[in-house]
Amino acid sequence: MTVFEELKRRGLIAQMTHEDKIKEALENEQVTFYIGFDATADSLHVGHFLQLVVMRHLQLAGHKPVALLGTGTTMVGDPTGRTDMRQMLTPEEINHNAECFKKQMSKFIDFSDDKALIVKNGDWLLNLNYIDFLRDVGRYFSVNQMLTAESVKNRLERGLSFLEFNYMLMQSYDFLHLYQTMGCTMELGGDDQWSNILKGIDLVRRVEGEEVYGMTFTLLTTKEGKKMGKTAKGALWLDENKCSPYDFFQYWRNVSDDDVINCLKLITFLPIEEIEAMESWEGSQLNKAKEILAFEVTKMVHGEEKATEALGAARALFTANSDDANMPTTQLADSDFNDGQIGLLDLMVKTKLCPSKGEARRLVQQGGVSVDDVKVTDPAKVLTAQDFEKGHVIIKKGKKVFHKACK
Missing domain, CATH: 3.40.50.620 (HUPs)
Known part of the structure; x- marks a missing residue:
């Protein structure tokens, strides 16, 4: 060919x-x-x-x-x-x-x-x-x-x-x-x-x-024609200081079922015959295709070592919701706390999981937030020193976004 x-x-x-x-x-x-x-x-x-x-x-x-x-x-x-x-x-x-x-x-x-x-x-x-x-x-x-x-x-x-x-x-x-x-x-x-x-x-x-x-x-778009590469934090940059290898990996791991095969064709160097064989995949097989996509693209942009680290972190989170050194992390300062406490909405804005407290409030009320694997539905939730006893908390946004906040 x-x-x-x-x-x-x-x-x-x-x-x-x-x-x-x-x-x-x-x-x-x-x-x-x-x-x-x-x-x-x-x-x-x-x-x-x-x-x-x-x-x-x-x-x-x-x-x-x-x-x-x-x-x-x-x-x-x-x-x-x-x-x-x-x-x-x-x-x-x-x-x-x-x-x-x-x-x-x-x-x-x-x-x-x-x-x-x-x-x-x-x-x-x-x-x-x-x-x-x-x-x-x-x-x-x-x-x-x-x-x-x-x-x-x-x-x-x-x-x-x-x-x-x-x-x-x-x-x-x-x-x-x-x-x-x-x-x-x-x-x-x-x-x-x-x-x-x-x-x-x-x-x-x-x-x-x-x-x-x-x-x-071809422009890199979703099946609906929307440009890909935009995240809640802005553009999907190739510089790891602007977008961490883990976040970069997660973007591709989370593409829709309808888009994964097209992305594999457009932006990886996997043999085209191998990708075409995936076109009949469905269900859990598509999750495997997304993992392949995320690894291949992250490897090209950030190197195999960091792609492997991101893959390991993602697998650990999706299988056991466990902590991992490669998870996106925010180090909190003493000034972020008021009398040793921090409100969940403030914490979500601080970690950039949400751009505003209003959006964080809606997400909590809709049942889309967990702290240390416990769902939180009260937007007035306050985290205390006891919550940070192990040195951090892990916030889960939706089904696939995890973030570690350290004290």
Whole structure:
């Protein structure tokens, strides 16, 4: 099976500009391709992870990835999928974020011996002359056509700044620059980037008279079409300081029955035949599939040792509700107690099990909270020194979320 067939069979490919030519190139040539990552945070998240998986599939097949860090485009901000303008970051913040991305990408992509490249588009975009750029690039863009792009059209009612309106030109220019300097002939990205990718392809054609290609891949969504990777604490980050390996593992262990097989196809490297054999699984077998998914993804992101620790912690909790050193833990300070006591609602907010006391109260009243394996239904419940006699209490939220609070 070729890499093209592998990507299609796993359901990773969403759209292509020239299917036959892309298939031919990926099966018979060494293709230099790129994916852009705007440096909007100091860590990659699970949405980026799917892109890294695609890059790795292609690299293993002998193709050359270029990871483009958007130190220039981040100065403008991609309006795609946004209801308002992105927060503007300083150049220092953007460059710091880009350096964090580089470290994380090196876990998945082999950058040794020129097998892959990392470049920053700020190196060429920030030095452009505005008038020259308008004459050399802007003249190829029709405002009428740009207004039909989803990333622009969806923002017109609420307002789209002229700053953001330029994003499409800058991303398109990236493709032209990488084609001219590195022989890059293919741009990849999430399916929400389709309009931007098409504009880059068109720019290369108009300026160089050459044909280049674009391919988007499936967004990581639930069966209902909702984007995955959002938790009660925010995005599912790849940095363990922002999301612990245990919490990362638990996210995938708790995906719905309807989504586990699709996730295995999209973001693991298990043989596709092995995953397809799981499609007939049901009941407790699906729990086994979820455990496999959680272990495989956590192993790629955090390493096998931490994946094994998270697996052991999860199994211990689900089989015996026992304590484990790898359970998410909050160390309480003396100031958190009032006369040696702390209210359960305060404790749930302190441990970030709930964002507010109001939500914690509703959860308790609905019977969704246990303390040391005893269900609590009274929101006025107060924990005393006696409850912390062993040094901690374990709070259980719902059926699958455990947290240790230590005194």
